[in-house]
Amino acid sequence: MKKIQSTCNYCAIDCNLDFYVEDNKIVKTVPTKGYPVNDGFSCIKGLSLSKQQTTVKPNSLPKIRQKDGSFKEVSWDEAFTHVASELNRIQAEYGTESVAGISTGQLTLEEFAIFGHVMRNYLQTNVDGNTRLCMATAVVAHKQSYGFDAPGYTLKDLELSDTLIFIGSNPVVAHPIVWGRVRQNQVPGHKIIVIDPRKSETAMNADYHYELKPRTDLLLLYTVAHLLIENDYLDHDFIREHTEHFDEFKDFVKTYTLERAVDGTGLSKEQILELVELIHHGKRVSFWWTMGVNQGYEAVRTAQAIINLALMTGNIGKPGTGANSITGQCNAMGSRSFSNTSVFFGGGDFTNPARRKRISEVLGVPDEMLAKKPTATYNQIIEGINEGRIKGLWILCTNPRHSWTNNETFARAAKKLELFVVQDIYDTIESAEDCTVFFPVVPGIKKEGTYINLERRLSAMRPVLKREENEISDYEAVLGVGKALGMGDALKGWETPKDCFNLMRECSRNMPCDFTGVTWEALEESHGIQWPYPEGKEENNKEEQRRLYSDGQFFTPSGKAQFVFEEVRENPYPPTEEFPYVFNTGRGSVGQWHTQSRTKEVKFVEDVSVKKAYLYMNEKLAREHDIHWMDEIRVYSVNGENAVFAVKTTDEVPYDQLYAPIHYVECNKLTPSNYDPYSKEPNYKGATVRFEKC
Ligand SMILES: Nc1nc2c(c(=O)[nH]1)N[C@H]1C(S)=C(S)[C@@H](COP(=O)(O)OP(=O)(O)OC[C@H]3O[C@@H](n4cnc5c(=O)[nH]c(N)nc54)[C@H](O)[C@@H]3O)O[C@H]1N2
Ligand SMILES: Nc1nc2c(c(=O)[nH]1)N[C@H]1C(S)=C(S)[C@@H](COP(=O)(O)OP(=O)(O)OC[C@H]3O[C@@H](n4cnc5c(=O)[nH]c(N)nc54)[C@H](O)[C@@H]3O)O[C@H]1N2
Ligand code: SF4
Ligand SMILES: [Mo]
Numbered sequence: 001m002k003k004i005q006s007t008c009n010y011c012a013i014d015c016n017l018d019f020y021v022e023d024n025k026i027v028k029t030v031p032t033k034g035y036p037v038n039d040g041f042s043c044i045k046g047l048s049l050s051k052q053q054t055t056v057k058p059n060s061l062p063k064i065r066q067k068d069g070s071f072k073e074v075s076w077d078e079a080f081t082h083v084a085s086e087l088n089r090i091q092a093e094y095g096t097e098s099v100a101g102i103s104t105g106q107l108t109l110e111e112f113a114i115f116g117h118v119m120r121n122y123l124q125t126n127v128d129g130n131t132r133l134c135m136a137t138a139v140v141a142h143k144q145s146y147g148f149d150a151p152g153y154t155l156k157d158l159e160l161s162d163t164l165i166f167i168g169s170n171p172v173v174a175h176p177i178v179w180g181r182v183r184q185n186q187v188p189g190h191k192i193i194v195i196d197p198r199k200s201e202t203a204m205n206a207d208y209h210y211e212l213k214p215r216t217d218l219l220l221l222y223t224v225a226h227l228l229i230e231n232d233y234l235d236h237d238f239i240r241e242h243t244e245h246f247d248e249f250k251d252f253v254k255t256y257t258l259e260r261a262v263d264g265t266g267l268s269k270e271q272i273l274e275l276v277e278l279i280h281h282g283k284r285v286s287f288w289w290t291m292g293v294n295q296g297y298e299a300v301r302t303a304q305a306i307i308n309l310a311l312m313t314g315n316i317g318k319p320g321t322g323a324n325s326i327t328g329q330c331n332a333m334g335s336r337s338f339s340n341t342s343v344f345f346g347g348g349d350f351t352n353p354a355r356r357k358r359i360s361e362v363l364g365v366p367d368e369m370l371a372k373k374p375t376a377t378y379n380q381i382i383e384g385i386n387e388g389r390i391k392g393l394w395i396l397c398t399n400p401r402h403s404w405t406n407n408e409t410f411a412r413a414a415k416k417l418e419l420f421v422v423q424d425i426y427d428t429i430e431s432a433e434d435c436t437v438f439f440p441v442v443p444g445i446k447k448e449g450t451y452i453n454l455e456r457r458l459s460a461m462r463p464v465l466k467r468e469e470n471e472i473s474d475y476e477a478v479l480g481v482g483k484a485l486g487m488g489d490a491l492k493g494w495e496t497p498k499d500c501f502n503l504m505r506e507c508s509r510n511m512p513c514d515f516t517g518v519t520w521e522a523l524e525e526s527h528g529i530q531w532p533y534p535e536g537k538e539e540n541n542k543e544e545q546r547r548l549y550s551d552g553q554f555f556t557p558s559g560k561a562q563f564v565f566e567e568v569r570e571n572p573y574p575p576t577e578e579f580p581y582v583f584n585t586g587r588g589s590v591g592q593w594h595t596q597s598r599t600k601e602v603k604f605v606e607d608v609s610v611k612k613a614y615l616y617m618n619e620k621l622a623r624e625h626d627i628h629w630m631d632e633i634r635v636y637s638v639n640g641e642n643a644v645f646a647v648k649t650t651d652e653v654p655y656d657q658l659y660a661p662i663h664y665v666e667c668n669k670l671t672p673s674n675y676d677p678y679s680k681e682p683n684y685k686g687a688t689v690r691f692e693k694c
Contacts (some may be wrong), residue, residue, distance in 0.1 A: 005032055005525050007451045007461045008046035009106060009444040010593055012327035013177040014453035015042040016528070017049070019445070019464040026050035026445070026464060036527050036544045037155060037453065043176040044591050048602040049445055059470050060440040063427070071438070076472060076480060083394070083437055084484035086419040087123065090392040099392035099419070100381045101127035103339055105134065105332030106397045108449020108461060110500035111474040112331075115396065116340025118482040121369050122490055126376040127341055130398040131332045133378070133405070136679035137294035138325035139336055141303035144564050147555030148347060148512040149336050152548035153286070153322040154455045154530065159185045160320030163282030165193045167217065167306060168292015169326055172201035174587045178288075178326065179205075187320070193278060195220070196292060198584060198659055199652040210275060212265040214582045214657065215686050218298050218568045221305035223261035224276055226253040228312060233280040235314025242552040242560055243311050249563040279313060284320030291328070291586065295684040297572055299676040304564045311561050317549035327454035334452035337513050338504050342374040346507035350374065362506045365490050377680040378404075379673065385413035392419035396439075396474060401430035402595040405682035406639050407668040423477055429597045430665055439477050447473040449497045450523065455545075457530045458515060460523040475500070509534075512555050517541070571686070572674055579638045579688035581658050583670055586685065588661025596663045613664035614646040618657070622649040625693060632694040637670035637687050644694060658689065 001022050008015045015038035020028040029050050031042035062079035063071040074082070090098050101119045103112045112129070119127045131139075142149045158164065158181035171178040179202070182192065194206040195217065203209040212220055228234060229250055239246045262269050279285055287306045293299060303325065310316045310323035327333050337347050348355035350373050360367045376384065382400075384390035386409060393413075404410040414420060414434035422432045423439035432438055445464040452458050472480075475497050482491050494500050498520045508514050508531070516535035523529065530546050554561045575582060591605030599605045615635070617627065627633060627647050635658070636642040643666035653659045660667045674683040 001027065004462055004464045006445070006464055007330070007459045008042065008049060009330045009451065009461065010045045011175060012329055012332055012454040013037060013175060014330055014451050014457065014459050014528070015046050015177060016459060017042060017046055019050070021464060024466050034527070037457065038177050041177065041180055044602070044604060045593060045599065048604065051602050059468055061470055062440065063438045065436045076470070079437065079439065080480040080484040083419070083421055083481050087392060087485065090419060091123065091125075094389070094391050096124050097126060097376070098390055099123065099125050099394075100376070100384070100390050101125075102378065102381065102393065102395040102398055102400060103127050103129040103335065103341070104397035105129060105131040105329035105335045107331060107474055108447070108451065108497065109331065109334040109338050109504060110449045110497040111478065112335050112339040113345060113500055113504055114475060114478045114482070114494055116345070117363070117494065118478055118485070118487070119394070120340045120371040120375065121365065122482065122485065122487050124371070126381060127339070128375050128378040128381055129335050129339055129341055130400070130403065131329070131335050132680060133403060133682060133684070134291070134328045135294065135325070135332050135336060136681040137299040137303055137676055139342070140300045140679040141307065142325070144300075145304050145307045145562050147557070150512050150548055150555060151325050151327075151454070151456065152317060153324040154545040154547045155181055156545040157286055157320050157322055157324070157547065158182050160187065161185065161284045161286040162187045162190045162320065163193065163278055163285040164190065165195065165279075165285065165287045166202055166206070167195045167287065167289040168294075169288050169290035170196070170200040170202045170587065171288075171326070172205060173590055174290065175326060176590055187284075191278060191282075193275070197582075198654060198657060204652070208274070208278070210267055210271055211654065212267055214584060215296060215571050216265040217293060218302045218305055219256065219261055219264045220267070220272070221302065221309065222253050222256040222565070222568070223258060223272060224279070225249070225305070225308055225312065226256045227258065227273070227276045228279065228309070229253065231276070231280070233276070234312050238314035238552065239312060242554070243563060244558060244560045245563040246312065249308065249565055252565050279309065284318065285310075285313060285315040286321050287315075287323045288326055289324070290326045292685065294681055296686060297674055297676060297683045298569045299681055300678040301564070301566050307561070308563050308565065311563065317547065317552060319547075322547070330453075331451045333454060333456060334450065337508075340371060344370075344507070345504055346509075346511045347513060348511065359507060362503060364492055369490060379675060379680055382409055382413050385416055388416070391417060393417050394421040394423070395431060396423035399424070399429045399431045399595040399597060401433065402665045403662070403668060405668055405671040405684055406641070406673045407665065408641060409673060423474065424597070426597050429595065441474050441477055442467055442471045446471065447475070449475070450501055452531070453528070455530060456513070457528040458518055458523060459528040460526065462524060572683070573638050573672065573686055573688045575656060575688050579636075579690050581656055581689050581691070583635070583637065583687040583689045584653075584657050584659045584685050585662050585667055585671065586659070588663050592661070592663045594662065595665075609663075610646070612646055613643065613660070613666035614648055615658045615660040616650045616653045617647045618653050618655045619649045619651050621655050622647060627693055633691045634694055635670060635689050635691045637672070637689045639670060639672045639687060641669045643669045658691075
């Protein structure tokens with residue numbers, strides 16, 4: 001029996017697991033002991049990775065749709081030639097930007113890097129990622145406030161903090177290892193505080209739950225800032241030495257009075273004052289935010305309002321502190337700096353001449369071949385298809401027919417495409433229904449590459465199982481199309497994932513995410529390595545759990561963090577007589593993963609999962625409408641669509657909200673085409689609806 005250590009490719013924790021293999025079958029999966037992230041623990045999804053060995057069809061070949069609508073299986077070479085010639089044809093006929101890609105935060109660093117090289121550099125077109133649906137808000141907030149997209153914390157901070165504040169974050173369900181680390185917190189009297197408009201599983205386990213009205217976080221956070229200032233609960237030295245624009249911020253928050261916040265958030269005066277005191281009395285206060293913050297119409301400013309609280313109280317860069325964005329997908333952190341979508345590989349602007357020169361040298365291609373501007377955003381790509389400007393789309397490792405906001409707009413778009421390549425490990429996903437080409441690729445357990453987790457830790461994915469005939473990886477599929485496009489020397493140095501890793505490593509040199517001290521081999525069987533880890537400075541970075549900003553230095557030109565703020569906006573979808581209920585959406589259970597393509601295969605999960613779309617409704621509201629457990633209702637959304645859901649009644653969701661798990665395609669039928677103005681992340685948790693009993 002062989003033991004192979006690899007990385008779980010579901011959530012952003014990136015647990016490491018030891019796979020025991022016999023006759024090319026996984027016989028046992030054991031969470032890696034001593035691994036600094038999950039140390040011998042994991043959740044059901046990681047433990048069930050082995051289940052995918054039987055469900056992905058062996059020996060499958062790519063398929064091309066024929067004129068009569070049927071599919072024909074072809075060789076990989078034929079498929080590569082077909083896709084390359086269609087990409088060329090469409091660009092020649094309709095213009096360079098008439099083809100686009102949608103990438104992901106769930107592939108390896110090397111896979112989305114090569115996709116970025118082929119599409120963004122060589123074809124000079126647009127590729128956005130499903131990370132737009134998830135982390136874009138945190139990225140923009142970090143860049144503006146810190147000067148680089150660099151979350152500073154390490155998971156150890158969860159154990160060292162005496163005041164942990166979770167805002168729009170439900171780790172009990174979504175990040176079980178984060179919650180496990182909270183449970184290991186030994187600081188006497190430590191307090192867990194949750195800000196969430198419903199009693200989430202995390203709120204149920206917290207010491208304090210502030211059940212504010214949906215979408216009123218920014219108002220609350222500015223008010224808290226105002227009260228901290230009024231009471232002089234500030235770290236003046238930190239503000240003076242390490243931040244800019246505090247005085248303007250101080251003036252700005254003056255109008256955010258307690259009365260205004262009580263009225264807007266629905267919290268009581270006492271609750272808001274209590275929260276202010278909790279922050280003040282904490283010696284090590286940490287703020288943790290996830291999708292309740294990122295997915296909103298004023299999301300970037302809300303994330304920055306959290307950062308502002310940490311800055312003004314000096315709760316940053318020290319053990320157990322920080323304004324900490326929790327990442328969603330296994331390699332969302334990697335995709336943010338290495339997918340070539342909104343920044344160059346390793347970070348830096350497409351318009352910076354020095355950065356262009358450096359990247360062109362490392363990649364060995366002329367400057368003209370490098371991407372010239374950040375990508376068109378996800379919503380612009382879908383709109384572009386629906387408006388007839390984009391005719392070709394290639395998606396990999398994401399299922400937008402289900403997950404995209406107002407998802408009927410994607411369904412319409414898919415039907416308009418002349419070329420629609422879907423690259424996935426299942427041909428049964430909703431997005432594949434209208435594809436013109438399907439690329440079946442192997443799952444994580446059969447491939448190699450690098451992941452970066454939520455605390456900037458690189459870890460190695462290594463093949464656990466050998467591949468069968470015709471089985472290829474995402475990397476090889478993209479490389480195959482690149483070669484068929486005639487990229488020639490532009491693919492020199494990209495031959496294998498390891499070669500690509502070395503290119504990316506060079507691209508990171510002297511950037512905040514510098515990992516030039518990490519080698520492909522050193523990552524294997526390792527404890528993972530957090531960036532930064534520059535070559536020649538390995539000695540300084542020996543500690544296994546490191547945080548950024550301990551010297552108070554940020555990545556802005558002045559080295560100081562920025563207070564960024566703006567007046568609260570009007571809610572685009574306030575509850576009205578016609579649409580009185582807020583349609584809140586999010587994760588349903590620890591076992592279910594997004595669009596369920598993968599976790600449907602796991603018997604332990606499937607056996608306890610509801611088979612049809614459902615939502616949670618307050619008991620009193622249900623009684624008033626004579627609705628009983630699992631009765632069906634039709635829900636009408638402000639976006640003009642409607643869908644049927646079964647009802648689970650509960651007191652954990654307030655009277656004026658419905659909570660729908662995202663694991664059913666009906667959920668995003670009802671979410672709006674509405675985005676944060678800066679990050680363009682969808683306002684997924686803010687639609688309003690009405691309903692009637694079926
Ligand atoms: N089991 C499982 N785990 C997962 C995933 C999965 O699909 N399944 N997905 C992974 C991914 S990619 C991500 S991004 C993360 C997401 O992780 P989380 O963001 O923690 O999960 P969500 O359920 O989307 O949303 C968190 C909370 O936001 C709250 N919320 C809604 N509106 C508001 C508001 O206006 N203000 C505040 N303060 N809160 C609000 C919701 O009630 C919900 O409890 O989970 C990751 N982990
Ligand atoms: N209403 C609402 N909608 C949301 C959210 C919300 O909170 N509310 N959350 C949003 C967030 S945060 C996210 S991250 C998105 C997630 O949305 P998606 O990315 O669309 O969801 P997944 O189901 O993770 O899709 C991943 C796909 O990759 C495939 N896959 C798995 N492994 C591999 C592989 O190795 N190679 C390839 N090529 N394919 C593979 C899977 O079969 C699956 O089809 O959903 C977003 N949608
Ligand atoms: S899904 Fe997340 S918490 Fe669960 S095993 Fe995988 S990495 Fe760990
Ligand atoms: Mo996500």
